[in-house]
Amino acid sequence: MRLNYPTNVKIIKVPCTGRVDVIHVLKAFEHGADGVFLAGCLEGECHFLKGNLRAKKRVAHIKTLLDECGIGGERVAMYNLSSAQGQRFAEIAREMTEKVRQLGPNPIKIEKGSNN
Amino acid sequence: MIIANRKPFEEIVDMLKPYKRILLLGCNECVTVCAVGGAKEVAVLSSELAMYRAKEGQPIDIKEHVLERNCDPEYVEALIQVIGDREVILSMACGCGIQFVGERYRNIPVLPGVNTTFYGVTEEHGVWTERCQGCGNCILDKTMGICPVSRCAKSLFNGPCGGSQGGNCEVNKDTPCAWQLIVDRYKERNMLHRYLELQPIKDWSTSRDGGPRKRVREDLKI
Ligand code: SF4
């Protein structure tokens, strides 16, 4: 389809969004990610029945953790789309990139930068 | 098992303010099962703290460690290899573990990362409820296996108070009334006559009222 999406989006493949644990996302932020989104299958269509629903709940939990430690819960999001929706994926990647750009860089990086 | 809740993040941050090199200590037993102080929760808190302090411009060096149990001397002893240059231990074990580690390592503060709350069960994944208060003189044989000490807000022994409504406790509408549960169980087993047997006034000296408790088995002592 030759679709374009922003090059700053790095993809990490997992067998199912249900595999994504809280710590995986926190580590991404700890290592400087500005935003993270989970792209799960459409609700009701999980091959493992509830993986994407579990991921949804975890994302909600991660938001509270990121809020309390000052990184900001808005930097993480959950999206649902099917593997046939390449167009939608590109759209989400752009949407998320735009949102994170507005939020600015991960505050940890700003602080590290100011020490230099 | 012993159930705990993680302390609010701000409280933990505040306790750790003076320190840079911390040991974040978890426990593999109850607090792992109730998802508050096992390896996973230690890793999550550690990551949160690292991010918070980095953002504040006060980086923190966290070592994570999880003991098999924090309430047995042989495991606590092994911590000696781990403590090294740490300035403080933030423990996510229950109150027993936190104190026991503190008793062994007196030259380093051992701070609580959790609020230890009750003895309970996993009602369903992610839901824990209280079942026992360790009163020291169990009466479950008389109350159809339902504990009025821990499950009745007033620890009543001879039937419900006047506030039992629709099967729920007047103190909290989401909590089943212990006495409703007991009476239902009597009925289920055709034993309602036992409900009429008066329970004598409880001697609370076997409970907390008698002071800290101790159990000794001479035959096991080395
Ligand atoms: S009667 Fe006492 S020992 Fe028995 S379950 Fe209740 S609190 Fe625990």
Ligand code: SF4
């Ligand atoms: S409503 Fe039931 S559980 Fe609540 S205090 Fe009264 S007797 Fe106890």
